[in-house]
Every structure is written in C-alpha cells, then in structure tokens.
Amino acid sequence: MAAAPSTYELVRRTPPLLYRWLGDRIFAVLVTLFGLTVMGLAISLAVVLFWEGSEAIKTFGFWGFLIGTTWDPALTLTFGTFPFLIGTVVTSVAALALSFFPALAVAIFSAEYAPRWLSHIIDALVDLIAAVPSVVVGIWGIFVLAPWLRDHFYLPLYMWAAESRPELLPIIGSPMGYGMTTAVIVLALMIVPFTAALSRDAIRLVPKAQREACWALGATRWEVIRMAVLPYARSGIVAGAILSFGRAIGETMAVAMLIGNKNTLPFDLFGPAATMPSVIINEFREAVENLHLSSLMAIGFYLFLISLIVNLLAAYIQRKMMVAGGRSA
C-alpha cells in the first residue's frame, strides 16, 4: 500500500474542477436570487399599491389627494388624505419628542451606570416591551391607560378650563380618553424600547480609549458621557431615533384602537383624530365603492413613500454624522 499523501501534497492536489466551478456558480446564483427577490418584493409592493390607488390618484391628482381635506365615503365620495397626514405627522413627531430623552436616559443608564446584572435586566425588559404585540398594548390602553388619563388628567384639566379659561376649550377638546394625546402617549411608550436599544448599542460601541482619554483629563462620569461618549455615538443615536420615528409613523393597531377615529380636521389636543394607517384598518372592510377602496390603497402608497423617505434619511444622517473612519478611533 502506498504511503498516505502528505499535507503538502494534499494542499496542492488539484481539486475537482467541475465541483469548484459549480459550487461557486450555484452559490453566486442563490445569493443574487435572494437579494433580487427582496428588491423585487419592495418594488412590486409599491407598484401594486400605486396601481390599486391609481383611480383615486387620477381622480383627485397626485398632490390633490395628498392635500385634500375632505374624506367622505358616504355621500359625495370625495377623498383627500390631508387630515390623516396631519394626524400621522403630529402623533409621530410628538411621540418621538416625548420618548427621545427618556429613551436616551434608559440607554445611558444601562450602558454606563448600571452594574452588569442590572443592565442585563434592563436590556431584557426593553426587548420584552418591544416584543409586546401592538394589539395587546392597545387593549391595555383602552382598559387601563385611557380611563386613567381621563380621570386624572383630561377631565380635571377640562373642568379647570371650563371654569376659568373657556377660550381654551376648543384646543383641549373632548376629554373622553380616546384621542390624540392618548395615542401619542402610547406610541411614545411603544417606541421607547427601539430608541433605547439602538442608542444603547451605539453607546457601547464607543471605544474604551475615547472614554479613558476623557477620564485622564480629569472628567467626571457625566462629563465623560457628555464629552466623549455621546458625541462619538451621535450618528447611531440619531439614526435610532429616526428609525423609531418610522415605526411610529407605521404603527397601526394600537393607534387605531386609541385615537378615537375622527376623519375631519381640525383635530384638538385630547379629542379624537385619525392617522393614515388607522383609517386604512378602520375602513377597508366597509369599502364597497371602488373609489373608496382605491383611496385607501393610495393612502398605503403615500405611507410607503413616507417610510421610504424616513429610512433613507436615517441612512443619510447616519453616514453624514459618522465619526470619520477608524483612523481617529
């Protein structure tokens, strides 16, 4: 029997050509295929939404539909999405504003202050909250949060205004508990875990050398965070906030359950309103008229565009604010 080939020989032995060639090709084709599928899905989604919504867009115009203030599926069959656009923008901006600093505080506490065991617990809780289905959040909002807010916040404020500042009543609106403010608060709660988790990861990625350089200058803990950590992590933090904003824009179930659903402007502080997703989910079952259904699809199309813009913006800002290369780290 011949001696077993040495490693030297094995390494240099010409591998089966066909096998190598085929393996390479198959892998390349598979990867390309999956990559293209994802792109194809996104594009076809946009195309279908546009196609289905084209009747509405044709009838009212691309911009006309967007800025039309009347949504009347019953009598005149006039459709304009402006109230829902306003509802979406106001609720998500307010939710982001309300949640950003608390979320950042959670991230800083977990990444910088908490002992390891506690930060593990916080991280797990943050992930857990993020994973709660939004319909569950909605139920909790309906049965717990909204009544509580009504009794302890909306009603007292309303009573006070009715007595001493009646001119404020139209701004305050109906203190029922189901409306814009409740939706904003719930939205804020729902996006806190996203901003917190993304900021926390960005903070943890700040090199130890940066922190130590700051400590060595005689900085206190908070000064290290302010001077070395947050500036370095800013691109991740801002991108995280924008992605959370995107989630707030698209959040449907909990908002639909809590916002009270009112299709006409003006909206007020506590009173009912509607957002683009909420009107879709509330009306698609009853949309018998073609134009009505097409209008809902068109809303979906605009929502798609807005989400796309927000995501591109997040990517752009992240790149723009990124700390230049690895060289300075």
Added chain:
Amino acid sequence: MHNQESTAAGRHAETAPAATDIRMETRKLSVFYGDTAGVNDVSLSMYNKKITALIGPSGCGKTTFLRSLNRMHDLTRGARVTGQALLDGSDIYAPKVDPVTVRRRVGMVFQKPTPFPTMSIYDNVVAGLKLVGIRNRAVLDEVAEKALRGAALWDEVKDRLKAPGGGISGGQQQRLSIARALAVEPEVLLMDEPTSSLDPQSTIRIEELMSELKKQVTIVIVTHNMQQASRISDYTAFFYVGDLVEFNPTAKMFTNPNQKRTEEYITGRFG
C-alpha cells in the same frame, strides 16, 4: 522568587543618588486583576522635572504601574490597588482623595492617539479647561496656542484650528493628545509608549518635545525602545513579571547595571 526580586530592588534603591526632590513616589504598590498581581510591591521614586523611563518585556506590568499613578485602575472592573502612591508627599489613594482631582494633576498620554473626533483641533486642546469651567475666550485662545506650541504642533495646525481633530496625521494626532494633556498644566505627565505607532520623524519630534517639557513637568514614560530610553530619560526602572528589578540613573543602567537580568534585557538577550 518575588521576594528575591524585591529585595534586590531594595538594595539598589540605596545606591540610587540622593533624592533631591521627589515629585511622585510609590510605596509597596501592588495592582491586582482579580487574584493575580499585575504589579508587585513596587517602591519607586519619580524625581521632579526628570524623565523616568519604565522598561521591561511585554506583560511585565509597565502599563499597569503607570495607570496606578493617576488612578486609572478605578475604572477597570476587578482591578485593585494596594500600597501607596504619593504625589508631593500625600497619598493619592487616601480615603478622601477625589480621583478626578488626581487626574487633573497627573495627565496621561496613551499609546494610540486619542483625539476626540467630533471636536475641532482647538476644542480638543481646550477640552480639559472647559471641564473645569474656563469659558473665557481670550484665556482659552492663549492656552490653546501655548499648549500647541508646547507640543510642537502649532505651526502645522494654526491655520486650521477649526478642522476636526481626527482629520490630521497619526503623528499630529499624538502631538494633539499631548497638547491636550499639557493644556491643563499637569504636574506629572504619564506617557505609555507614546511613539510606538509613529514614524521615525514624528518619534524624534516627540522626543525633542519631552526634553523641552521636562523643564516644567515630571515625566514618566513607558517604552520598548532601549535607544529611546537611553536618549531621553534621566532615570530608568526595569520591570520583570510585575516586579521592579532595578532602578537607577539611566547612564548607569545602560553602562553598568547592577542586575544581570537588566543587562541581559538591555543588550537584547531576552524580552
């Protein structure tokens, strides 16, 4: 073995020249990572306005020792310091001492340049001053120029002080880090292999800089470069596996060391 080493160090400390004025001094200082000692019972004096070089093979505790001199170990989970480190005669590890104050008096420059990349060159230099609440523009301008001149960087960056601190060359970044440390006028400057990632040109600039700086500050520098140690330092301490083996004036250390092991290391027979 450890006992043998430290008695050896003790014996030679006697032959070291009389302490004219000691700026910083450790007494039986040990640093533990968990249960293992990174530095063992080191007693070492650092003389005022002199350069003390710490040499020794990799992993022998030079960085560990250096970081104990401005309480950087406070920030490392599981690290513990015992013994004393005296700055102008008072122990920086005494119970009521605030480590932040210590670090303002004992500055540090790291192996890798660490400018704050989101700050301008100017803001980098005055970062330490802003920390203590100095906001007066004229004062900051003056200190920035002085520190940058001190770090031999002024001429290269004076026209782009507003440019980002991360946008200059590695050697310039290291001099910027030095300028930043100098701006707060520390009494002692700790440098951990400050030139190890730099080209020969930048290395020479920084060495010249140190000779200039020691007119004002006491410098402790870790280096793997024997020529560098012999060129710039006044005293040299040789560490080996956590122990201080020998401490002597540099001239003596490099011509006629007391310990066989020192000689072997310096002449490159191990390490």
